[in-house]
Amino acid sequence: MKYLRRAGIALSITVLAGGLLCGIAAAGSDVGPTATPTPTPAGIVIGDSAQEPGLEEPVPTMSPWDMELANTYKALEAMKTDGTAGYGGYWKDADTEPGAFFIGVTKDADREKILAQIPDSFRDWIRFVDVKYTYAEVWETYEEIVKKYFTDIADENFRTDPEKQELVYAGFSEQLNAVEIGVLNDLPKERQDRVIAELFDRYGNKVVIELADPNAVVIDYIGDKEILYEGINHPVDSSFTAQPGTGYQMLRKITYADYRNDKKNTGHLLPIILVSAAVFAVGLAALYFGLIRARRRAAITTDGRTVSANLETGDGEIEALFKKASEDVSEEGRERIFTAYEKERQEK
Amino acid sequence: MSTENNQLTIWIRNMKTSREAFEALYNEMSRPMYTVACRILKNRADAEDIVQDVFLKLLKRDDGESIDNARAYILQTVRNEALMLLRKRSKEELRGEIPEDVPDGETETENAENRTAVLGALSALEPTERDIFTLHVNGELGFEEIAGMLGMSLSAVYRRYRKAIKKLRSRIGGNL
Numbered sequence: 328m329k330y331l332r333r334a335g336i337a338l339s340i341t342v343l344a345g346g347l348l349c350g351i352a353a354a355g356s357d358v359g360p361t362a363t364p365t366p367t368p369a370g371i372v373i374g375d376s377a378q379e380p381g382l383e384e385p386v387p388t389m390s391p392w393d394m395e396l397a398n399t400y401k402a403l404e405a406m407k408t409d410g411t412a413g414y415g416g417y418w419k420d421a422d423t424e425p426g427a428f429f430i431g432v433t434k435d436a437d438r439e440k441i442l443a444q445i446p447d448s449f450r451d452w453i454r455f456v457d458v459k460y461t462y463a464e465v466w467e468t469y470e471e472i473v474k475k476y477f478t479d480i481a482d483e484n485f486r487t488d489p490e491k492q493e494l495v496y497a498g499f500s501e502q503l504n505a506v507e508i509g510v511l512n513d514l515p516k517e518r519q520d521r522v523i524a525e526l527f528d529r530y531g532n533k534v535v536i537e538l539a540d541p542n543a544v545v546i547d548y549i550g551d552k553e554i555l556y557e558g559i560n561h562p563v564d565s566s567f568t569a570q571p572g573t574g575y576q577m578l579r580k581i582t583y584a585d586y587r588n589d590k591k592n593t594g595h596l597l598p599i600i601l602v603s604a605a606v607f608a609v610g611l612a613a614l615y616f617g618l619i620r621a622r623r624r625a626a627i628t629t630d631g632r633t634v635s636a637n638l639e640t641g642d643g644e645i646e647a648l649f650k651k652a653s654e655d656v657s658e659e660g661r662e663r664i665f666t667a668y669e670k671e672r673q674e675k
Numbered sequence: 676m677s678t679e680n681n682q683l684t685i686w687i688r689n690m691k692t693s694r695e696a697f698e699a700l701y702n703e704m705s706r707p708m709y710t711v712a713c714r715i716l717k718n719r720a721d722a723e724d725i726v727q728d729v730f731l732k733l734l735k736r737d738d739g740e741s742i743d744n745a746r747a748y749i750l751q752t753v754r755n756e757a758l759m760l761l762r763k764r765s766k767e768e769l770r771g772e773i774p775e776d777v778p779d780g781e782t783e784t785e786n787a788e789n790r791t792a793v794l795g796a797l798s799a800l801e802p803t804e805r806d807i808f809t810l811h812v813n814g815e816l817g818f819e820e821i822a823g824m825l826g827m828s829l830s831a832v833y834r835r836y837r838k839a840i841k842k843l844r845s846r847i848g849g850n851l
Contacts, residue, residue, distance in 0.1 A: 645843050646812045652793040653813045654710040660723035661705070664730055668690075668697055671731050675691065 435461045460533065468533045469506045472497050472526075476508075493522045505532060505583075509539040523581065532583035683745035687733050701730070704746070708753045710813040714797065714805055715757040725756045747820040750810060754824070796846040804839040807832055 432438060432455045442450055476494045497508050510522055523536050656664070683703065689696035705726060712722035729752050742748045797805055806825065810816045816824070822832045 645840055645847070648847070649793055649797075649808070649812050649843070652790050653706050654713045654719070654722070656705050656709045656723055656726060657719070660709075660719075660726070661701075663723070664701070664705075664727045665697075667727050667731060668734065669694075671734050672691065672694075675734070 432457060433461050433465060434459065435463075465506060465533065468530055469497060472506060472508060472530070472534070493518065505535040506530070507535050507537055509537050512538045523586070527583055527586045534583070536581040536586075538579045538581070680743075680745045683749070684742055687736065687742065687745060690734060697730075697734075700733075704749055707746075707750060707814045711750055711753050711809055712757045714809040714813075715754065716761060721760060722757070725753055725760065728756055729753050744820060746814070747816055747824060750814045750816060751824045754806070754810075792847055796843050799842055799846050800839050801835075803827075804835050804842070807836050808839040808843070811836060 432441070434457075438455055441455075442453065445453060472494075476497070493514060494508055494510055497506060508526060510519060510526075512519075514522070519538075526534050526536060683700065686696045686700040686703075690700055708726045708729060709722050712725040713719060716722050716725070729749065732752060733749070797808075800808065803825070807821055810821045810824070811818065818829055818832050818836065821827075822829045825832065827835075
């Protein structure tokens with residue numbers, strides 16, 4: 328029973344230790360380093376107007392979207408090209424109606440100059456978004472990425488060679504003040520992880536990764552123009568008419584902060600996992616030996632007389648030695664005992 | 676009941692009328708009985724007295740009284756008698772006395788040396804350890820039987836037995 332008890336205790340310790348460490352590990356994924364809130368990008372924001380933290384008043388609705396939008400785009404595109412503006416955003420609201428028009432403004436942009444180039448009727452819907460980099464910084468990053476990862480800058484939005492290409496688009500993110508990079512969602516996991524790590528390690532928070540599904544084609548309309556729907560992060564151009572099969576639906580956005588937290592979590596959990604594994608191994612070993620002992624013990628219990636010696640001493644040499652040293656009744660003693668026996672038997 | 680115990684029980688029953696049965700019982704049991712008594716009393720004469728007393732008690736037994744485990748029964752009786760005698764006498768006088776090194780008729784030097792080493796090593800054991808070891812090795816009792824006899828748990832018996840083995844092994848060491 329003792330060894331069974333020990334085995335039980337070992338098992339309990341193993342389970343408890345494992346549970347405790349897993350608990351710590353699980354807790355560690357919610358507290359500690361990971362509890363650090365993801366920094367809100369400075370000056371958000373284009374995107375869902377209902378969710379924009381920068382807005383203090385209801386966004387006016389403008390419907391239908393008209394050619395002024397296209398004109399605004401054109402103006403912004405021009406400003407982007409000559410470095411005057413940050414980069415142009417585009418609209419979206421929670422439903423299908425257009426909302427505000429957000430313009431990402433780089434640190435060195437002249438807001439008045441930008442506004443002056445936007446049609447009067449459209450200015451009330453403009454929301455500026457502060458970008459923490461200069462236009463040159465963002466542009467350089469963008470250019471570098473395109474040159475490095477795309478065969479031709481004209482191919483930046485399309486995957487031309489699925490075997491060689493890992494990125495499917497590159498563009499500007501007004502929301503996160505970074506270069507958005509579409510990484511194929513259908514890449515092998517190892518390859519996907521490698522390219523994501525490569526981008527973040529090189530460009531830090533100047534980039535944001537979007538896992539994109541190459542099989543999704545999402546079409547929406549601006550006026551009577553077909554465009555790729557938001558989420559595919561295609562630079563919206565009023566002159567652009569999407570072709571079926573050229574869109575990539577963004578499935579998940581990964582920021583630099585997410586990436587760092589993931590790494591921290593992995594680094595944080597690794598020692599715990601290793602310690603847990605070690606404790607678990609020790610527990611298993613204890614359990615194993617406990618059971619072995621219990622089994623031996625059981626064998627002895629079954630036939631303690633014959634089995635025990637060999638189990639405990641290896642070859643029973645101690646027992647053999649002491650058995651050999653058993654005492655014999657002396658001859659005189661024997662005679663005396665037999666005499667007493669005869670006498671007693673006769674008396675009975 | 677084992678075959679051996681069956682045979683012992685038959686001899687006990689028949690010894691009242693058959694000297695052969697008594698002789699067979701004596702030949703089988705006198706050595707363990709005497710050894711157990713010797714280890715407790717550490718005195719040969721007293722041990723022989725105990726062996727004689729126990730045989731006579733067996734002879735006087737009521738036939739209707741059944742014995743489940745004859746070997747354990749006999750050795751327990753020996754032990755009880757020895758302990759009673761031990762209590763009767765001064766413990767100071769008896770303790771520390773080791774039975775004569777060489778029993779009658781033993782002349783081989785090597786055996787005599789071994790015996791001295793063995794008995795000396797036994798004196799290093801605690802009384803209960805010595806009891807358990809002797810009952811198991813010389814008395815050929817199983818641990819369950821010893822546990823029942825000593826009123827101890829099986830695990831306690833086994834633990835003490837292991838302890839005894841370790842002590843004896845370290846004590847004897849090179850003689851093995």
